[in-house]
Amino acid sequence: MSQDSRPAPQIGPSPEGVDGQGFFLTTVEKAVGMARKNSLWPLPFATSCCGIEFMATMGSHYDLARFGSERPSFSPRQADLLMVMGTVAKKLGPVLKQVYEQMAEPRWVLAVGACASTGGIFDTYSVLQGIDKVIPVDVYVPGCPPRPEQIIDGLIKIQELVQSEHLGRRNSPEYKALLASYGIE
Numbered sequence: 624m625s626q627d628s629r630p631a632p633q634i635g636p637s638p639e640g641v642d643g644q645g646f647f648l649t650t651v652e653k654a655v656g657m658a659r660k661n662s663l664w665p666l667p668f669a670t671s672c673c674g675i676e677f678m679a680t681m682g683s684h685y686d687l688a689r690f691g692s693e694r695p696s697f698s699p700r701q702a703d704l705l706m707v708m709g710t711v712a713k714k715l716g717p718v719l720k721q722v723y724e725q726m727a728e729p730r731w732v733l734a735v736g737a738c739a740s741t742g743g744i745f746d747t748y749s750v751l752q753g754i755d756k757v758i759p760v761d762v763y764v765p766g767c768p769p770r771p772e773q774i775i776d777g778l779i780k781i782q783e784l785v786q787s788e789h790l791g792r793r794n795s796p797e798y799k800a801l802l803a804s805y806g807i808e
């Protein structure tokens with residue numbers, strides 16, 4: 624008997640709309656949201672132990688590919704989800720910011736684990752006390768290390784944000800003010 628305890632993929636129902644025999648009517652925004660949600664391309668920025676948990680998450684047992692994210696990109700220009708996993712030293716902060724800036728909009732950020740979220744146990748002069756000191760973060764995954772199930776839960780929360788995001792958000796004054804607060808144009 625199968626002992627598969629993996630969470631089911633969250634492709635989700637069709638967007639809200641009007642359907643009938645042979646047709647389905649919805650808005651462009653909802654269709655785009657559904658497409659983006661199910662085709663996220665992650666950029667793994669893994670610096671230490673949490674990166675190992677990410678490797679397990681990508682492996683056959685947990686299989687992040689089931690969520691449409693089977694194509695990790697190591698080129699920022701071809702990724703729209705920055706997954707930061709591990710301890711980030713202050714010296715690495717500008718590098719992380721540069722990677723973020725090289726990603727095209729729309730882009731999202733997942734901070735995986737205590738170190739990426741808050742500096743974790745490394746409350747020292749040399750460690751960044753959370754990546755949100757240098758770039759905006761959309762979802763935080765707690766844990767030291769978080770289990771693959773938690774990373775998947777974080778991805779699902781990112782998917783929910785992606786699906787419901789207003790198409791004009793990236794051009795809104797609020798979003799531009801958010802980027803400006805990080806010194807990003």
Ligand code: SF4
Nearest residue numbers: 672673737738767768
């Ligand atoms: S949160 Fe824990 S497991 Fe993850 S990188 Fe930091 S020390 Fe390692």
